[in-house]
Amino acid sequence: xxxxxxxxxxxxxxxxxxxxxxxxxxxxxxxxxxxxxxxxxxxxxxxxxxxxxxxxxxxxxxxxxxxxxxxxxxxxxxxxxxxxxxxxxxxxxxxxxxxxxxxxxxxxxxxxxxxxxxxxxxxxxxxxxxxxxxxxxxxxxxxxxxxxxxxxxxxxxxxxxxxxxxxxxxxxxxxxxxxxxxxxxxxxxxxxxxxxxxxxxxxxxxxxxxxxxxxxxxxxxxxxxxxxxxxxxxxxxxxxxxxxxxxxxxxxxxxxxxxxxxxxxxxxxxxxxxxxxxxxxxxxxxxxxxxxxxxxxxxxxxxxxxxxxxxxxxxxxxxxxxxxxxxxxxxxxxxxxxxxxxxxxxxxxxxxxxxxxxxxxxxxxxxxxxxxxxxxxxxxxxxxxxxxxxxxxxxxxxxxxxxxxxxxxxxxxxxxxxxxxxxxxxxxxxxxxxxxxxxxxxxxxxxxxxxxxxxxxxxxxxxxxxxxxxxxxxxxxxxxxxxxxxxxxxxxxxxxxxxxxxxxxxxxxxxxxxxxxxxxxxxxxxxxxxxxxxxxxxxxxxxxxxxxxxxxxxxxxxxxxxxxxxxxxxxxxxxxxxxxxxxxxxxxxxxxxxxxxxxxxxxxxxxxxxxxxxxxxxxx
Amino acid sequence: xxxxxxxxxxxxxxxxxxxxxxxxxxxxxxxxxxxxxxxxxxxxxxxxxxxxxxxxxxxxxxxxxxxxxxxxxxxxxxxxxxxxxxxxxxxxxxxxxxxxxxxxxxxxxxxxxxxxxxxxxxxxxxxxxxxxxxxxxxxxxxxxxxxxxxxxxxxxxxxxxxxxxxxxxxxxxxxxxxxxxxxxxxxxxxxxxxxxxxxxxxxxxxxxxxxxxxxxxxxxxxxxxxxxxxxxxxxxxxxxxxxxxxxxxxxxxxxxxxxxxxxxxxxxxxxxxxxxxxxxxxxxxxxxxxxxxxxxxxxxxxxxxxxxxxxxxxxxxxxxxxxxxxxxxxxxxxxxxxxxxxxxxxxxxxx
Ligand SMILES: Cc1ncc(C[n+]2csc(CCOP(=O)(O)OP(=O)(O)O)c2C)c(N)n1
Ligand code: SF4
Ligand SMILES: [Mg+2]
Numbered sequence: 007x008x009x010x011x012x013x014x015x016x017x018x019x020x021x022x023x024x025x026x027x028x029x030x031x032x033x034x035x036x037x038x039x040x041x042x043x044x045x046x047x048x049x050x051x052x053x054x055x056x057x058x059x060x061x062x063x064x065x066x067x068x069x070x071x072x073x074x075x076x077x078x079x080x081x082x083x084x085x086x087x088x089x090x091x092x093x094x095x096x097x098x099x100x101x102x103x104x105x106x107x108x109x110x111x112x113x114x115x116x117x118x119x120x121x122x123x124x125x126x127x128x129x130x131x132x133x134x135x136x137x138x139x140x141x142x143x144x145x146x147x148x149x150x151x152x153x154x155x156x157x158x159x160x161x162x163x164x165x166x167x168x169x170x171x172x173x174x175x176x177x178x179x180x181x182x183x184x185x186x187x188x189x190x191x192x193x194x195x196x197x198x199x200x201x202x203x204x205x206x207x208x209x210x211x212x213x214x215x216x217x218x219x220x221x222x223x224x225x226x227x228x229x230x231x232x233x234x235x236x237x238x239x240x241x242x243x244x245x246x247x248x249x250x251x252x253x254x255x256x257x258x259x260x261x262x263x264x265x266x267x268x269x270x271x272x273x274x275x276x277x278x279x280x281x282x283x284x285x286x287x288x289x290x291x292x293x294x295x296x297x298x299x300x301x302x303x304x305x306x307x308x309x310x311x312x313x314x315x316x317x318x319x320x321x322x323x324x325x326x327x328x329x330x331x332x333x334x335x336x337x338x339x340x341x342x343x344x345x346x347x348x349x350x351x352x353x354x355x356x357x358x359x360x361x362x363x364x365x366x367x368x369x370x371x372x373x374x375x376x377x378x379x380x381x382x383x384x385x386x387x388x389x390x391x392x393x394x395x396x397x398x399x400x401x402x403x404x405x406x407x408x409x410x411x412x413x414x415x416x417x418x419x420x421x422x423x424x425x426x427x428x429x430x431x432x433x434x435x436x437x438x439x440x441x442x443x444x445x446x447x448x449x450x451x452x453x454x455x456x457x458x459x460x461x462x463x464x465x466x467x468x469x470x471x472x473x474x475x476x477x478x479x480x481x482x483x484x485x486x487x488x489x490x491x492x493x494x495x496x497x498x499x500x501x502x503x504x505x506x507x508x509x510x511x512x513x514x515x516x517x518x519x520x521x522x523x524x525x526x527x528x529x530x531x532x533x534x535x536x537x538x539x540x541x542x543x544x545x546x547x548x549x550x551x552x553x554x555x556x557x558x559x560x561x562x563x564x565x566x567x568x569x570x571x572x573x574x575x576x577x578x579x580x581x582x583x584x585x586x587x588x589x590x591x592x593x594x595x596x597x598x599x600x601x602x603x604x605x606x607x608x609x610x611x612x613x614x615x616x617x618x619x620x621x622x623x624x625x626x
Numbered sequence: 627x628x629x630x631x632x633x634x635x636x637x638x639x640x641x642x643x644x645x646x647x648x649x650x651x652x653x654x655x656x657x658x659x660x661x662x663x664x665x666x667x668x669x670x671x672x673x674x675x676x677x678x679x680x681x682x683x684x685x686x687x688x689x690x691x692x693x694x695x696x697x698x699x700x701x702x703x704x705x706x707x708x709x710x711x712x713x714x715x716x717x718x719x720x721x722x723x724x725x726x727x728x729x730x731x732x733x734x735x736x737x738x739x740x741x742x743x744x745x746x747x748x749x750x751x752x753x754x755x756x757x758x759x760x761x762x763x764x765x766x767x768x769x770x771x772x773x774x775x776x777x778x779x780x781x782x783x784x785x786x787x788x789x790x791x792x793x794x795x796x797x798x799x800x801x802x803x804x805x806x807x808x809x810x811x812x813x814x815x816x817x818x819x820x821x822x823x824x825x826x827x828x829x830x831x832x833x834x835x836x837x838x839x840x841x842x843x844x845x846x847x848x849x850x851x852x853x854x855x856x857x858x859x860x861x862x863x864x865x866x867x868x869x870x871x872x873x874x875x876x877x878x879x880x881x882x883x884x885x886x887x888x889x890x891x892x893x894x895x896x897x898x899x900x901x902x903x904x905x906x907x908x909x910x911x912x913x914x915x916x917x918x919x920x921x922x923x924x925x926x927x928x929x930x931x932x933x934x935x936x937x938x939x940x941x942x943x944x945x946x947x948x949x950x951x952x953x954x955x956x957x958x959x960x961x962x963x964x965x966x967x968x969x970x971x972x973x974x975x976x977x
Contacts (some may be wrong), residue, residue, distance in 0.1 A: 285715060290718045
């Protein structure tokens with residue numbers, strides 16, 4: 007007896023659908039939503055949630071969209087929701103419109119709504135959550151708190167979920183607080199029982215235990231990157247709050263409190279300063295790194311813009327610095343809570359004068375951790391700023407990924423730092439001398455030796471011995487060495503991952519960062535249509551030789567990215583001197599994560615010249 | 627401006643300090659500033675203060691922004707690491723450097739343009755954070771390096787060399803430092819070495835944010851009639867509230883002055899500030915009164931100098947951050963990396 011406006015044949019799907027929760031921010035929904043996603047994972051079914059939180063809309067709406075996919079597709083699917091859990095009256099109309107035909111609407115029907123508020127092609131499921139919780143609980147606080155859990159219980163019954171998975175998670179979450187566990191379990195069953203008594207369950211969307219998750223972990227990229235910074239030996243973090251990067255600095259604080267407080271003295275083996283702006287945060291990072299501590303900042307596009315002058319100084323004066331840029335849609339405030347890959351060029355060539363920087367592009371939290379740690383070794387080794395290019399899409403969403411790994415025999419690579427003993431023994435020191443032919447000079451840290459190795463760091467030009475010089479040849483030699491050093495970086499950044507189709511394909515696709523899961527899925531869709539592609543996931547800049555070879559080996563290469571101008575494509579054209587005609591631009595930049603459907607559609611249409619107009623796609 | 631190689635001829639009986647260094651060991655290459663520039667006198671005062679305090683030159687890190695004043699760290703303490711950063715941003719670089727290694731002495735040199743114009747924010751925040759450093763502003767009321775434009779410390783009504791009258795209110799860095807919690811605040815004059823050297827010494831011994839606003843005339847662009855930062859004007863209007871001698875713990879402390887005219891202030895490290903009071907009712911421990919006094923005297927056209935405020939037991943940024951005793955830049959891998967076992971445990975909690 008589902009409440010239906012019309013008798014609709016609902017979608018029939020097992021372990022492959024999208025649930026979207028429409029909530030009011032701050033209503034306690036976040037933890038219930040996460041509980042749902044984690045329960046699906048515990049049932050062995052991959053699930054990928056995404057927080058959608060507009061920055062400035064009345065009614066504080068937030069959405070939490072979970073893609074359930076036993077096949078393991080972690081990219082956004084696109085299209086409407088198969089099940090809308092509607093808990094925010096303010097966004098009702100928009101949410102109803104957002105349901106896929108044949109999809110389901112779950113809502114609190116304590117208050118009766120007129121038939122005109124519903125669609126005829128969806129299945130409507132009303133559960134009087136307010137009525138149930140008002141009857142069961144006295145205080146408003148309890149009513150609010152448990153409404154989400156009663157709702158989750160009802161949902162679990164409708165979707166045929168295993169309640170044991172949820173109960174287990176509740177037990178872990180409230181470990182040691184037995185009363186709380188019991189109360190939550192009770193609320194859960196209140197919802198389940200109401201559904202059993204009043205509705206037909208399960209519905210056409212069902213969750214069935216599977217074994218497709220393995221030992222993977224579920225974590226946010228910002229948190230993973232911050233953990234990488236801890237493992238990478240970072241001791242100094244200077245930052246200025248900005249979405250979507252703030253949670254990275256905040257996570258670093260939490261990890262440090264866990265791992266870096268001296269047990270005996272209670273003192274900190276780290277320092278975190280919330281600076282007055284991004285100029286100060288990068289200044290502090292540069293000061294600390296000049297003085298031999300591993301230091302980083304976390305920011306987003308607007309912060310990168312403010313740091314420009316200092317980044318040039320760090321490049322030219324050769325000071326290590328790690329910058330986590332969690333990208334959002336710009337320019338300026340742009341769409342501050344929407345995802346993009348839009349700072350590629352502004353980071354690659356950050357600052358005035360001739361500069362080029364090292365960038366890393368993690369695809370998921372696993373690589374956020376890996377590259378987060380690696381960035382500090384690279385910064386010290388190369389004595390230059392290193393940018394870790396996260397995106398809101400992985401930064402602020404939990405994502406299933408390989409478990410973190412650490413090799414205990416691994417040593418932090420502090421790079422070429424000349425010690426007091428070496429100076430004492432008479433080893434020649436010239437701050438900007440290219441002694442090893444790799445463009446990387448030796449440095450000394452302040453306070454090392456009473457009479458040897460001191461030098462003056464400056465942004466003005468100098469000779470190889472760090473003496474002020476405006477001689478043209480001194481300037482040029484230095485700039486050429488910096489270029490050589492950048493060339494050396496090619497061999498130190500993580501190489502691109504290349505995946506060749508069984509028979510060598512004529513066409514290739516280059517992509518990076520969070521486009522990764524959508525690209526993998528698109529590749530399968532295209533294969534079904536008889537289109538085979540070779541894939542190249544770029545993980546670092548400067549580009550390694552394998553990227554140039556990949557392009558050379560294909561008739562045409564699509565560069566798939568999430569910005570308007572095809573920034574990575576421009577970088578490839580510019581740095582590898584590729585004929586632009588050989589690189590097709592496929593861009594998606596409306597602030598939502600790129601989808602497999604979008605990519606497959608765009609590539610298929612490009613290869614089969616029967617153009618069909620599409621509203622969302624921008625192709626040039 | 628030319629570059630002269632400087633002869634390093636050590637006179638055999640050049641006086642040595644307790645560490646065996648001579649004054650020369652605290653000097654740097656020959657200055658390229660204009661002959662007679664006030665900034666060079668401040669460099670000389672820094673050299674003397676470090677020599678007299680027996681500071682090992684390499685234990686000092688000198689930092690600056692951009693300007694003639696910010697160029698000066700090249701010309702003193704040649705055996706120290708120096709960092710000539712970007713315009714107005716020395717404070718953040720110094721803050722980071724200080725956080726990385728709490729054991730060195732941090733000496734920041736800046737100009738009035740560098741600290742009161744473009745870098746006012748960074749100046750303010752370094753003061754309020756209590757970065758343990760000596761922060762000297764070589765204040766000439768103009769941008770020397772870019773050829774004489776007014777800076778934000780130029781007095782209202784002051785006349786530029788070209789005859790333009792400044793119509794904006796001046797920013798008083800001393801007032802700001804007092805208000806923002808600096809724990810050592812002084813003003814001096816590059817032409818008064820007897821006052822300046824002990825102030826720099828006391829600041830070097832201070833374990834918190836020590837600020838010295840040092841009026842330092844620009845002979846090229848701001849030393850004319852109508853300027854309030856010229857040698858003549860400052861000499862005429864200088865009103866010192868006290869005279870300072872710094873006495874180290876090893877010295878015998880003498881105070882052979884009339885009662886009530888001398889005050890001894892013991893700093894955290896044991897050094898003693900012997901203050902001869904020139905204005906008997908001026909209290910160096912009263913931040914609020916100091917602020918009022920500065921404003922009153924400024925309105926009366928005086929330039930108040932001397933040690934203006936001191937908190938002998940300051941709390942610095944490291945105390946606030948609760949950083950460990952070992953400098954952060956000296957922590958080894960074992961202290962920094964939680965290891966694979968911790969990671970495995972963490973992985974398990976993320977499933
Ligand atoms: C971002 C930036 N803007 C402008 C300049 C040009 N500039 C160099 S020094 C200076 C003013 C310096 O004045 P002050 O700090 O008072 O030093 P002084 O030369 O008077 O000692 C200016 C505007 C610069 N170097 N950087
Ligand atoms: S221009 Fe002024 S501040 Fe600069 S060196 Fe000459 S006198 Fe000194
Ligand atoms: Mg000046």
